[in-house]
Amino acid sequence: MIPGVDGFMYPNEVELQWSLLIVLYPYITGLVAGAFILASLERVFKVDAVRPTYRLALLTALSFLLVAPLPLQLHLGHPERSFEMYLTPHTASAMAMFGFVYLWYLTVVLLLEIWLEFRAEIVYLAQTTKGLRRVIYRALTLGSMNVSPEARRLDDKVGYIVTVIGIPSAFMLHGYVGFIFGSIKANPWWSTPLMPIVFLFSAMVSGIAAVLLLYVASMKVKKMAVDMRCVDTIAKYLFYTFCIDFTLEMLDLVHRTYESDESFRSLDFMVHTRLFFSQVVLQIFLGTLVPLCLLAANQLWRFTEKARRAMYVTACSLTMIGIFAMRWNVVIGGQLFSKSFLGYTTYKMAFATREGLLPAIALMLLPFAIFFVLVYLLPPWQEPEHVSAPAGD
Amino acid sequence: MFRDSGHLIRPAVVLLLGLGIFLAIRAAVVPKGFGKYGHYRPQALALIRSKPISFAGQDMCLMCHDDQGKARAAGKHAHVACEACHGPLADHANDPAAHKPVLPDVANLCRRCHEKDAAKPKGFPQVVTAEHSGGVLCNGCHQPHNPHL
Numbered sequence: 001m002i003p004g005v006d007g008f009m010y011p012n013e014v015e016l017q018w019s020l021l022i023v024l025y026p027y028i029t030g031l032v033a034g035a036f037i038l039a040s041l042e043r044v045f046k047v048d049a050v051r052p053t054y055r056l057a058l059l060t061a062l063s064f065l066l067v068a069p070l071p072l073q074l075h076l077g078h079p080e081r082s083f084e085m086y087l088t089p090h091t092a093s094a095m096a097m098f099g100f101v102y103l104w105y106l107t108v109v110l111l112l113e114i115w116l117e118f119r120a121e122i123v124y125l126a127q128t129t130k131g132l133r134r135v136i137y138r139a140l141t142l143g144s145m146n147v148s149p150e151a152r153r154l155d156d157k158v159g160y161i162v163t164v165i166g167i168p169s170a171f172m173l174h175g176y177v178g179f180i181f182g183s184i185k186a187n188p189w190w191s192t193p194l195m196p197i198v199f200l201f202s203a204m205v206s207g208i209a210a211v212l213l214l215y216v217a218s219m220k221v222k223k224m225a226v227d228m229r230c231v232d233t234i235a236k237y238l239f240y241t242f243c244i245d246f247t248l249e250m251l252d253l254v255h256r257t258y259e260s261d262e263s264f265r266s267l268d269f270m271v272h273t274r275l276f277f278s279q280v281v282l283q284i285f286l287g288t289l290v291p292l293c294l295l296a297a298n299q300l301w302r303f304t305e306k307a308r309r310a311m312y313v314t315a316c317s318l319t320m321i322g323i324f325a326m327r328w329n330v331v332i333g334g335q336l337f338s339k340s341f342l343g344y345t346t347y348k349m350a351f352a353t354r355e356g357l358l359p360a361i362a363l364m365l366l367p368f369a370i371f372f373v374l375v376y377l378l379p380p381w382q383e384p385e386h387v388s389a390p391a392g393d
Numbered sequence: 394m395f396r397d398s399g400h401l402i403r404p405a406v407v408l409l410l411g412l413g414i415f416l417a418i419r420a421a422v423v424p425k426g427f428g429k430y431g432h433y434r435p436q437a438l439a440l441i442r443s444k445p446i447s448f449a450g451q452d453m454c455l456m457c458h459d460d461q462g463k464a465r466a467a468g469k470h471a472h473v474a475c476e477a478c479h480g481p482l483a484d485h486a487n488d489p490a491a492h493k494p495v496l497p498d499v500a501n502l503c504r505r506c507h508e509k510d511a512a513k514p515k516g517f518p519q520v521v522t523a524e525h526s527g528g529v530l531c532n533g534c535h536q537p538h539n540p541h542l
Contacts, residue, residue, distance in 0.1 A: 008511055
């Protein structure tokens with residue numbers, strides 16, 4: 001008997017091919033899409049209450065987007081070969097096409113929107129700082145110091161258009177990640193057309209929760225007051241999105257249970273044994289039901305500011321854990337059972353290896369380091385009211 | 394109007410510049426004619442063709458070993474190519490005297506296909522070799538070219 005294997009497994013199923021890093025990949029991409037969609041609430045849907053998190057959400061999205069491809073490159077080895085995807089793209093490959101979606105989203109949507117949003121700030125800092133910072137800001141101005149009211153009005157208009165384009169792009173970015181799993185017809189755990197939409201809504205949930213946490217943490221660090229109207233509104237949208245996400249996941253579950261195809265007994269057994277902790281305890285109970293109850297309670301009753309803040313932070317932290325558990329259950333769970341439906345294997349996580357826990361922790365910390373640098377370079381806390389008079393183009 | 398919109402041209406220029414650099418790199422590094430016959434470089438065909446041939450092909454084997462060919466055609470191994478068991482023998486076919494083939498290691502060769510495995514189709518002949526013959530080599534009982542007893 002092979003250790004960790006119960007029942008019958010085909011030889012190529014014993015060892016998992018997609019590891020912890022592949023769990024991180026949809027998790028990180030989801031945070032990007034979610035953060036951007038939260039930012040678009042203010043810009044496109046005119047939800048003014050979330051204005052204090054608008055810039056923060058954009059910087060959060062960029063921090064995570066820069067790290068999003070790294071788990072894949074580390075998993076595959078030879079990161080330099082990923083460039084081949086752009087040089088000689090195979091149009092029938094969903095992974096290859098993702099490279100272009102990623103590049104489009106990074107350059108045309110996110111970088112452009114951030115540049116337009118922060119331009120006044122960049123110009124001001126290019127005029128007032130010294131040394132290396134001045135060089136960086138001058139480079140970031142792209143040579144234009146024009147921040148006249150008319151130029152800023154145009155920035156706002158173009159920024160709006162970019163956000164409108166950005167919303168379907170964000171949907172595409174993360175819907176595609178769900179598509180990668182949902183289109184694997186050989187795997188009944190993954191193969192469902194609901195997968196892209198489930199991934200999308202869970203992405204929005206995790207992104208909104210991440211921005212709320214980052215906002216509250218930033219305010220704490222900066223010793224600034226938390227705008228409770230903003231936090232209440234974000235929590236309200238988080239609740240709505242979470243309801244849709246939970247409904248979709250339950251729809252998938254009910255459909256599978258009622259349909260009870262040939263894979264059902266095997267998958268059901270797996271959920272009750274190997275995935276019990278990560279799926280039932282972490283994902284459904286702690287990661288979904290508890291935060292949903294906390295958020296719902298705030299829609300029904302009025303709590304004190306302190307209590308609300310504590311409830312939101314708890315709900316969002318649990319949500320982040322729950323969505324991570326969801327990604328884990330999809331990626332790892334989908335590889336634990338045999339296609340023969342007669343056996344189960346075990347995922348043994350390594351520690352200090354290329355795909356072990358250590359690089360996964362490092363990859364999860366990296367976006368926060370990038371976020372720290374971005375926030376240092378482009379402080380998102382206040383509106384650029386102090387910008388100097390137009391200096392011409 | 395253009396005075397206040399001129400700055401918007403700049404990111405577009407940066408993007409176009411990036412695109413231009415990318416296209417220049419692409420033109421320089423992607424092999425000429427890539428994709429002409431499929432998702433590969435056409436030069437690969439000549440490169441593969443230039444490699445020495447290892448397998449003679451069974452038509453070549455049967456030119457001299459017709460008797461073995463007839464025995465095989467009558468049995469269950471009719472569709473197993475000669476070199477699947479004997480290994481690549483183009484050198485032997487080119488110069489039979491200089492390159493004498495080594496007989497296959499029967500103890501390990503047969504079990505590659507016939508060792509019992511639940512993943513194999515039920516109708517496929519398979520045995521637990523450790524229990525099947527008590528140490529006697531397969532070709533002690535089976536004639537490899539026509540393995541029926």
